[in-house]
Amino acid sequence: MxxxxxxxxxxxxxxxxxxxxxxxxxxxxxxVRDPKSRCDPERFFLQAGQAIDSARPDLSRVGIVVADKTRLCNYPIYLPRLMEAFEKRGIDSGRIRFFIAYSTHARQSDAESFVAYGEVYRRFTFIHHDGSNPDSFALLGETSRKIPVLMRKDLLECTFVLTFGAISHHYFAGYGGGRKLIFPGLGFREAVYLNHALFLDRAEKRLAPGCRPGVLDGNPLAEDLEEHEAFFQAHMAIHGILDRNGKVCELIFGAGPSDFRKACAEHARNCELPxxxxxxxxxxxxxxxxxxxxxxxxxxxxxxxxxxxxxxxxxxxxxxxxxxxxxxxxxxxxxxxxxxxxxxxxxxxxxxxxxxxxxxxxxxxxxxxxxxxxxxxxxxxxxxxxxxxxxxxxxxxxxxxxxxxxxxxxxxxxxxxxxxxxxxxxxxx
CATH class of the missing domain: 3.90.226.30 (LarA, C-terminal domain)
Structure with a gap:
């Protein structure tokens, strides 16, 4: 090649x-190859409005899940336009809350958060996820690998949940972004560790060969994440496709595993080699x-x-x-x-x-x-x-x-x- x-x-x-x-x-x-730029704030505003209208959601309590400072998605540019789309439909700031999907990462400072999310961080409620308190979670069941599915109670209270983040490769989960914003992004710490432990091939005392970037099928950790999603799926997902400089070139709207895989394939098209x-x-x-x-x-x-x-x-x-x-x-x-x-x-x-x-x-x-x-x-x-x-x-x-x-x-x-x-x-x- x-x-x-x-x-x-x-x-x-x-x-x-x-x-x-x-x-x-x-x-x-x-x-890598930079994707063609198909996104701008005005187009995104129109797409967001159309997607919300098509879904006809209950917008009584809106929860928006975003990534932390390590996985940015031009939030200061696009979050204000997303808020305008909600406000145009009569949804005021009191009915919207943001969740920062830290998983087990350390909490950001307010200054870092302002850089990451822009003026929206000062205008809306942002919840800094902490996965250490079991009382904050409700048990929904367990996966076939016996890993408990625990969800934040305040996220379950939301009538409409939207995830917004960049798609990326992940070195043992296959891909990042999308469903990973909810779990492990907003996961209970011990459950996150149990999922990550699937990276270990205990029988052979080695790292599981299926756990590698770009692989979803046959990857035990990624398959477990898909089972988690079956218990609780975001009503809408906005998947960012970035260029090498971290600029958003495309924002793909969807929901569920199929749309997540399509977004992953779009990212992979620019970033994978045999x-x-x-x-x-x-x-x-x-x-x-x-x-x-x-x-x-x-x-x-x-x-x-x-x-x-x-x-x-x-x-x-x-x-x-x-x-x-x-x-x-x-x-x-x-x-x-x-x-x-x-x-x-x-x-x-x-x-x-x-x-x-x-x-x-x-x-x-x-x-x-x-x-x-x-x-x-x-x-x-x-x-x-x-x-x-x-x-x-x-x-x-x-x-x-x-x-x-x-x-x-x-x-x-x-x-x-x-x-x-x-x-x-x-x-x-």
């Missing part, structure tokens, strides 16, 4: 900055902020980029991690006598970002990872990566032998086992 191309210079995103690279030798550039040749050297950027806001988010890009690296090869990753690791439960798993010890602990009680720790261990056992990052050197040593400066990384790359793959948007570009080609090479852009 690719061939060596001449690429002498490139700028790669690092947080909100760009780092310039002078490259030499054979370089193969792999990147598995292929692996390289001894790979230079990868997460794609900048917010994809490298912390290590937990950056790991998704590192996982994607690792699939381009041959066994024993080297990945040079740009991951600023402005907010540090992004989890208090991640690092302790690296002091449990390696993969086997951490796996055993998680098998007994899955908690926090343990699956991410295991996933990272599998990569550092197979390849060398060099990272340009704001993380301190001690943290880098714990997770098994070497922290370097830009100049040090450049010397490594210039002294390499053989071809090197370059991934400017590793947080978006996903290799899948087989199927249609959705990603593109630079010369096809």
């Amino acid at each position: 690719s061939q060596a191309e001449s690429l002498d210079k490139i700028s790669l995103r690092y947080g909100n900055d760009l780092i310039d690279w002078d490259l030499s030798g054979d370089v193969v550039l792999f990147d 598995d292929g040749k692996r390289y001894s050297w790979v230079l990868a950027s997460c794609g900048g902020h917010p994809r490298d806001i912390n290590f937990i988010q950056s790991h998704k890009a590192i996982q994607n980029a690792s699939l381009f690296v041959e066994d024993g090869g080297t990945l040079v990753a740009l991951a600023r991690c402005r907010d540090g690791v992004g989890s208090s439960t991640f690092l302790p798993y690296f002091s449990m006598e390696g993969f086997a010890g951490a796996f055993e602990r998680l098998s007994m009680r899955y908690e926090g970002n343990g699956g991410t720790a295991l996933s990272m261990m599998t990569k550092t056992a197979r390849i060398r990872i060099i990272m340009i990052t704001d993380l301190d050197e001690k943290t880098c040593r714990i997770i098994g990566v070497k922290k370097v400066s830009h100049n040090q990384a450049l010397r490594y790359i210039q002294n390499r032998k053989g071809a090197m793959a370059v991934l400017p948007n590793a947080g978006l570009l996903v290799r899948v086992p087989k199927g249609p080609v959705h990603g593109i090479r630079s010369k096809d852009r």
